Amino acid sequence: xxxxxAPLTPLEQPVTELRGVGPERAALLARLxxxxxxxxLLHRPxxxxxRRRLERIAGLKLNESATTQGRIVAQGVKYWKQxxxxxxxxxxxxxxGRLHCRWWNLPFMENYFKVGDEVLVYGKVRSLKxxxxxxxxxxxxxxxxxxxxxxxxxVPIYPLTEGLTQRWLRALIWRALEACGNAxxxxxxxxxxxxxxxxxxxxxxxxxxxxxxxxxxARGRLALDELTDLQLAIQRRRRRLHELARAxxxxxxxxxxxxxxxxxxxxxxxxxTEVLREIRRDLAGSHPMRRLLQGDVGxxxxxxxxxxxxxxxxxxFNVALMAPTEILAEQHGCxxxxxFGPLGLGVALQTGSQKSFLxxxxxxxxxxxxxxxxxxxxxxxxxxxxxxxxxVGTHALVEAGYCPDALGLAIIDEQHKFGVAQxxxxxxxxxYPHLLVMTATPIPRSLGLTLYGDLDISVINQxxxxxxxxxxxxxxxxxxxxxFDFVRxxxxxxxxxxxxxxxIEEGDGPAAVKTVREEFDRVRTLFAPHAxxxxxxxxxxxxxxxxxxxxxxxxxxxxxxxxxxxxxxxxPNATVMVIENAESYGLAQLHQLRGRIGRGREESHCILIxxxxxxxxxxxxxxxxxxxxxxxxAETDLLLRGPGEFLGQAQSGMPxxxxxxxxxxxxxxxxxxxxxxxxxxxxxx
Numbered sequence: 197x198x199x200x201x202a203p204l205t206p207l208e209q210p211v212t213e214l215r216g217v218g219p220e221r222a223a224l225l226a227r228l229x230x231x232x233x234x235x236x237l238l239h240r241p242x243x244x245x246x247r248r249r250l251e252r253i254a255g256l257k258l259n260e261s262a263t264t265q266g267r268i269v270a271q272g273v274k275y276w277k278q279x280x281x282x283x284x285x286x287x288x289x290x291x292x293g294r295l296h297c298r299w300w301n302l303p304f305m306e307n308y309f310k311v312g313d314e315v316l317v318y319g320k321v322r323s324l325k326x327x328x329x330x331x332x333x334x335x336x337x338x339x340x341x342x343x344x345x346x347x348x349x350x351v352p353i354y355p356l357t358e359g360l361t362q363r364w365l366r367a368l369i370w371r372a373l374e375a376c377g378n379a380x381x382x383x384x385x386x387x388x389x390x391x392x393x394x395x396x397x398x399x400x401x402x403x404x405x406x407x408x409x410x411x412x413x414a415r416g417r418l419a420l421d422e423l424t425d426l427q428l429a430i431q432r433r434r435r436r437l438h439e440l441a442r443a444x445x446x447x448x449x450x451x452x453x454x455x456x457x458x459x460x461x462x463x464x465x466x467x468x469t470e471v472l473r474e475i476r477r478d479l480a481g482s483h484p485m486r487r488l489l490q491g492d493v494g495x496x497x498x499x500x501x502x503x504x505x506x507x508x509x510x511x512x513f514n515v516a517l518m519a520p521t522e523i524l525a526e527q528h529g530c531x532x533x534x535x536f537g538p539l540g541l542g543v544a545l546q547t548g549s550q551k552s553f554l555x556x557x558x559x560x561x562x563x564x565x566x567x568x569x570x571x572x573x574x575x576x577x578x579x580x581x582x583x584x585x586x587x588v589g590t591h592a593l594v595e596a597g598y599c600p601d602a603l604g605l606a607i608i609d610e611q612h613k614f615g616v617a618q619x620x621x622x623x624x625x626x627x628y629p630h631l632l633v634m635t636a637t638p639i640p641r642s643l644g645l646t647l648y649g650d651l652d653i654s655v656i657n658q659x660x661x662x663x664x665x666x667x668x669x670x671x672x673x674x675x676x677x678x679x680f681d682f683v684r685x686x687x688x689x690x691x692x693x694x695x696x697x698x699x700i701e702e703g704d705g706p707a708a709v710k711t712v713r714e715e716f717d718r719v720r721t722l723f724a725p726h727a728x729x730x731x732x733x734x735x736x737x738x739x740x741x742x743x744x745x746x747x748x749x750x751x752x753x754x755x756x757x758x759x760x761x762x763x764x765x766x767x768p769n770a771t772v773m774v775i776e777n778a779e780s781y782g783l784a785q786l787h788q789l790r791g792r793i794g795r796g797r798e799e800s801h802c803i804l805i806x807x808x809x810x811x812x813x814x815x816x817x818x819x820x821x822x823x824x825x826x827x828x829x830a831e832t833d834l835l836l837r838g839p840g841e842f843l844g845q846a847q848s849g850m851p852x853x854x855x856x857x858x859x860x861x862x863x864x865x866x867x868x869x870x871x872x873x874x875x876x877x878x879x880x881x
Contacts, residue, residue: 205379206233206375206376206379207232207233207234207237207376207379207380208232208233208234209232209233209376210222210231210232210233211225211230211231211232211233211235211236213233214233214236214368214371214372214375215371216364216368217368221359221360224357224358224359224360225360227357228355228356228357228360233372233376236368236369236372237369237372237373237376237377237380237399237403238399238418238854239354239355239365239369240402240415240854240855241352241353241354241402241403241411242353242354242355243353244350244351244352244353244405244408244411245263245316245318245350245351245353246263246350246351246408247263247316247346247347247348247349247350247351248348248349248350250263250264250265250316251263251264252264252290252292252293253266253288253289253290253292253293253294253295253327254292254293255292256293256295256321256324256327257321258321258322258323258324259320259321259322260320260321261318261319261320262318262319262321263316263317263318264288264290264295264316264317265288265290265314265315265316265317265337266288266289266290266294266295266314266315266317267288267289267290267312267313267314267315268286268287268288268309268310268311268312268313268315269287269288269289269294269311270286270287270311271284271285271286271287271306271309271310271311272284272285272306273285273303273306275303281301282300282301282302282303283298283299283300283301284298284299284302284303284305284306285297285298285299286309286315288315288317293327294326294327295317295326295327295328295329296326296327296328296329297315297317297319297328297329297332297334298328298329298330298331299330299331300330300331302331308334308336309334309336313336313337314336314337315334315335315336315337316334316335316336316337317329317332317333317334318332318333318334318353319331319332319333333353335361335362335363336363338363342367342370345366345367345370346363346366346367349404350404350405350406350407350408350411351366352366352369352402352403352404354366354369369403370403370404373399373400373403373404377396377399377400378396379396380395380396380399381395381396382394382395383395383421383424383425384424384871384875387424387871387874387875389417389420390867391413392413392416392417392420393413393414393417394417395417395418395421397414398413398414398417398418399414399418400414401413401414402414402415402418415855415857416855416861416864418854418855419853419855419856419857419861419864420864420867420868420871422853422854422855422856423646423856423861423864423865423867423868424868424871424872424875426646426649426868427649427865427868427869427871427872427873428872428875428876430649430650430872431649431650431869431872431873431876432876433650434486434650435876437483437484437486437628438483440628441483441484441628442482442483442628443479443481443482443483443484443485443628443630444484444511444513444604444627444628444629444630445480445511446479446480446507446508446511446513446604446605446630447476447479447480447507447511448476448479448506448507448508448509448510448511449510449511450510451510452506452509452510452539452541453503453506453507453510455539456502456503456506456535456536456539457503459535459538460499462660462661462662464496464499465496465656465658465659465660465661466658467495467655467656467657467658468496468499468500468656468658471489471500471654471655471656472500472503472504474487474652474654475487475500475503475504475507475632475654476507478630478652479504479507479508479511479605479630484628484629484630484631485605485630485631485632485652486630486631486650486651486652487631487632487633487651487652487653487654488633488634488635488639488644488648488651488652488653488654489501489632489633489634489635489654489655489656490634490635490638490639490644490653490654490655490656491634491636491655491656491657492636492638492656492657492659492791492825492826492827493636493787493788493790493791493826494659494660494663494791494794494795495636495656495657495658495659495660496656496659496660497609497634497636497656498528498531500656501517501607501609501632501634502531502532502535502536504605504607504632505517505532505586505605505607506536506539508584508604508605508630509541509583509584509586511604512584512602512604513584513602513603513604513605513629514584514585514586514587514600514601514602514603514604515584515585515586515587515603515604515605515606515607516586516587516589516593516598516600516603516605516606516607516622516625517532517586517587517588517589517607517608517609518589518590518591518593518594518606518607518608518609518614518618518622519588519589519590519609519610520590520591520609520610520614521590521760522547522548522549522590522737522740523740523744523760523761523765524609524610524765525545525547525588525589525590526545526547526741526744527744527765527766528588528609529543529544529545529554529588530554532554532586532588533554533555536555536586537554537555540583541555541583541584541585541586542555542583542584542585542586543555543585543586543587543588544585544586544587544588545587545588545589546587546588546589546590546592546593546597546598547589547590547592547737548590548591548592548737549737549738550737551597584602584604585600587600591614591618593622593625594618594621594622594625598625599625600625600626602626603625603626603627603629604626604629604630605629605630605631605632606622606623606625606626606629606630606631606632607631607632607633607634608622608631608632608633608634609634610634610635610636610637619631619633631651633648633651636788636791636826637784637787637788637826637830638826638827638829638830639830640827640830640831640834640858640859640862641862641865642834642858642859642861642862642865643834643858645862645865645866645869646856646858646865649869662797663794663795663796663797664771664794664796664797664798664799664800665794665799665800666790666793666794666799666800666801666802666824667799667800667801667802668790668801668802668803668804668820668821668824669801669802669803669804669821670778670804670806670817670818670820670821671803671804671805671806672805672806673805673806673807675805676776676805679774679803679805680722680723680774682772682801682803683695683723683754683772683774684722684723686771686772686801687723687726687753687754690769691769691770691771691772691798692747692750692752692753692754692755692767692769692770692771692772693753693754693755693770693771693772693773693774694754694755694757694761694770694772694773694774694789694792694793695715695719695754695755695756695757695773695774695776696757696758696759696761696773696774696775696776696789697710697711697712697715697756697757697758697776697777698710698758698759698776698777698780698781699711699712699758700712700713700732700733700734700758710776710777712730712731712732712756712757712758713730715756715776716728716730716756719754719756723753723754726753726754727746727751727752727753727754728752728753728754728755728756729743729746729747729752729754729755729756730743730755730756730757731743731744731747731755731756731757731758731760731761732757732758732760733758733760743755744765747767747770748767750769755770759781759785759789761789761792762785762788762789762791762792765792766792766795767792767795768795768796768797769796770792770793770795770800771793771794771796771798771799771800771801772793772800772801772803773789773790773792773793773800773801773802773803774803774805775789775802775803775804775805776805777805777806777807778804778805778806778817779806779807779810779813779814779816779817782816782833783816783819783820783829783830783832783833783836784829784830784833786804786817786820787820787826787829787830789802790802790820790824804817804820804821812836815836816832816833816836819832831859834858834859835859835860
């Protein structure tokens with residue numbers, strides 16, 4: 197029964213109400229997230245086959261995917277190596293030619309077919325002599341009144357789970373559409389959706405389109421509903437913030453800013469200056485700032501964040517800066533201490549392993565600065581600060597131990613490394629403080645409006661002058677000896693190098709993927725007498741600090757590391773990076789890693805070593821080789837891998853869409869944004 201014992205609507209009925217769905221099949225459907233009739237009818241096909249025009253076997257082309265049909269004339273299993281290896285093969289004939297369908301090491305496939313079966317086959321042709329497809333998708337054609345559902349039309353191909361067949365699920369959805377397809381109502385009846393179909397028509401065309409274009413129009417309509425629902429939630433939240441919260445006055449008076457900018461030794465780019473104007477307007481405005489700052493690796497986001505912090509400190513409020521790793525937090529702490537110490541400002545560091553002052557506020561005498569072990573925690577009772585403080589830290593800032601007074605500005609670096617809940621927990625440390633989130637992973641506009649729709653977006657689109665060019669090279673593993681000769685040459689010129697591996701040790705992933713532990717031993721021998729350091733996430737904090745300080749100071753020439761170095765590590769003398777098993781990383785992460793070099797005036801080289809590469813992996817790596825533009829790379833990564841993989845699904849807070857494809861739905865995102873604003877304005881009127 198529904199709420200208050202109201203009867204369930206047709207779409208709310210459990211799938212067991214449908215003919216042919218008992219407890220066993222209901223359990224299988226539940227694995228696919230299908231529990232109600234509505235869930236079933238919104239189960240999106242993963243592709244379509246146009247069975248109005250099947251390819252003849254004689255016309256199949258090498259390395260092209262196609263759907264064909266034939267009758268099994270022979271089949272059997274071959275075994276070898278004491279039956280440890282096998283090949284099941286069935287041969288189809290359609291009168292024009294024969295096709296060999298092969299399954300390696302899956303002998304049980306023999307149970308699914310018999311000679312005389314008529315079978316539909318989809319796959320990529322791997323050879324022409326004989327014509328063969330390995331591990332094809334298949335569907336056995338049966339007689340019966342529902343034959344027209346599966347043949348001579350555009351047919352949906354669904355995601356399945358073991359125990360369900362395409363034929364059974366397709367027929368079930370057909371029957372459910374006949375019974376309940378008209379039960380889909382318009383969620384916002386007065387909304388203008390242009391040429392898109394009604395929701396009920398869209399659901400029908402999603403499954404059984406008359407033309408391929410109808411399926412895409414149906415997906416677009418259902419995607420628009422998802423995006424409108426999300427944009428309503430985002431905009432309600434933003435409007436509620438504006439209604440409830442008065443901004444803290446953090447615009448500053450420039451008394452510290454002018455001294456800071458004079459001391460930098462370089463001039464801010466026009467792009468940095470424009471972004472700072474936007475931030476100052478926010479900090480002096482009537483509503484709390486909620487702003488996302490995007491900038492490619494090395495574009496100077498940290499200086500902009502420091503200026504925003506100075507405006508807040510000039511206004512008498514504290515600042516918190518949260519970074520995803522201890523290495524990055526400590527580096528930010530050191531940079532802010534170097535910049536702010538001469539201005540008489542306090543900078544504190546708070547991570548899981550230490551709490552200390554890096555500089556004391558002017559006039560502060562209650563705190564020992566003998567070293568991190570002796571310094572007191574600025575959040576401890578009894579430490580009276582003489583002025584506002586910047587506290588730099590990791591996730592420790594969202595824990596109970598950090599309790600700042602008068603928090604005016606919260607800054608989150610590498611926002612995509614944190615969950616949305618962590619962002620909220622940091623903001624709740626104060627009374628509606630301003631919020632600046634930063635990312636060096638350029639975010640495509642469609643994704644930014646969806647994931648960060650409650651934030652205003654600023655972009656730094658210029659690089660500081662005086663940076664050396666970064667050249668990227670894609671090489672096979674067989675080229676590694678020559679690559680290491682090149683690294684040795686650069687070390688001889690006094691430069692430093694990174695060697696990056698995906699895993700820490702055996703057992704952390706695929707056997708063919710390099711580990712930093714084994715590579716460290718090899719590299720130390722290869723590059724002797726140059727000093728080689730090892731850095732990964734499982735080292736004790738003190739050891740990480742020792743290695744990073746040695747690399748920054750130049751005592752360590754080669755740093756063998758995992759992707760722990762992908763954010764924030766700044767060593768201008770490091771001009772070479774070798775990334776092994778580069779195919780195992782996403783494009784955005786590779787671009788981040790590459791951003792660790794090219795930070796000085798010398799030309800730098802990023803060398804991608806690819807082992808076994810799929811076609812998709814090679815396309816990704818070639819895209820990185822061809823451009824240093826982070827936004828172009830981000831668009832490619834989003835297109836190839838999707839938003840969850842692009843950002844890291846668990847951390848990103850990305851909604852789990854059924855129909856939205858953000859790589860190509862920017863127009864729908866913007867349409868939904870406008871529609872949501874109109875709906876909220878109508879409600880408020």
